[in-house]
Amino acid sequence: xxxxxxPGLFVAFEGGDGAGKSTQVELxxxxxxxxxxEVVVTRQPGGTALGQQLxxxxxxxxxxxxxxxxxxxxxxxxxxxAEVIAPALARGAVVITDRYTDSSVAYQGAGRxxxxxxxxxxxxxxxxxxxxxxxxxxxxxxxxxxxxxxxxHDRMESEDDGFHExxxxxxxxxxxxxxxxYLVVDGTAAPEQIHGAILDGLASRGVLA
Numbered sequence: 001x002x003x004x005x006x007p008g009l010f011v012a013f014e015g016g017d018g019a020g021k022s023t024q025v026e027l028x029x030x031x032x033x034x035x036x037x038e039v040v041v042t043r044q045p046g047g048t049a050l051g052q053q054l055x056x057x058x059x060x061x062x063x064x065x066x067x068x069x070x071x072x073x074x075x076x077x078x079x080x081x082a083e084v085i086a087p088a089l090a091r092g093a094v095v096i097t098d099r100y101t102d103s104s105v106a107y108q109g110a111g112r113x114x115x116x117x118x119x120x121x122x123x124x125x126x127x128x129x130x131x132x133x134x135x136x137x138x139x140x141x142x143x144x145x146x147x148x149x150x151x152x153h154d155r156m157e158s159e160d161d162g163f164h165e166x167x168x169x170x171x172x173x174x175x176x177x178x179x180x181x182y183l184v185v186d187g188t189a190a191p192e193q194i195h196g197a198i199l200d201g202l203a204s205r206g207v208l209a
Contacts, residue, residue: 008089009037009207010130012100015138016168018145019187020194024138025098027195032094040088043098045076048083066112070119073104074126081127101127102135102174110170111163132181133207136198137171140187180205 011028013021022043029039046055054076058069077100088095101123109116140148142164175182183201185194202208 007092009094010085010089010132011094011096011202011207012102012132012135013096013098013138014100014102014106014135014171015187016140016142016145016164016171018148019138019140020148020191021098021138023191024136024185024194024198025096027191028198029094029096031195031199032096038088038091038093040084040093040095041098042080042084042095044080044100044103045073047076047080047097050079051076066108066114069112070104070108070114070122073108074122077101077104077123078126081130086130097132100132100135102171105174106167106170111167116170134202134205135175135182136201137175137182137184138187138194139168139172139184141165142168144188 013025015021025041029041032039044051045058046052054072058064058072058076064072080097085095085097101120104123105116105120108114109119142161145164146161172184175184183198183205185197185201187194189197199208
């Protein structure tokens with residue numbers, strides 16, 4: 001598997017629904033911009049015009065099979081890498097994405113029980129083996145995520161706690177399997193504390209130089 005090409009830096013944020021990823025994405029982006037870096041903030045699904053159409057379909061559309069769901073997410077990522085991520089990295093920008101391939105491996109591979117290896121291989125084909133330099137997992141329990149979400153907003157959020165705990169467990173398993181690439185932070189801490197832990201973790205991995 002290849003890491004980010006060129007002089008850019010690629011950071012992905014992962015975690016369960018309601019974990020507070022978006023807040024941490026914006027805090028890190030702001031900090032990096034203050035250091036004079038060009039930062040591209042994006043999300044999956046939905047980081048391109050095609051991706052937004054796919055996002056609406058997969059999160060707010062009608063019933064679909066787990067395999068169809070996995071293929072739609074893969075299509076979103078393929079377009080996202082080609083149109084947004086790879087060009088930004090090639091010109092030396094920092095790319096921060098709210099979700100990437102690990103979400104599909106956890107949600108469709110573990111949550112939908114399609115098999116993590118099969119979904120991983122599909123995702124890698126879609127993104128041309130492009131992997132983040134660091135993946136930050138903002139960790140909360142399924143119960144805490146449900147409490148924070150309060151109301152159901154999309155097809156994924158409407159799944160029961162068993163589904164979301166399976167997703168969480170797989171994120172943590174992936175992090176344990178590759179500790180040099182993953183940074184797990186406690187999502188129940190205050191936002192500024194989480195941000196500080198992320199900066200410390202990225203600095204210890206030598207990616208903020």
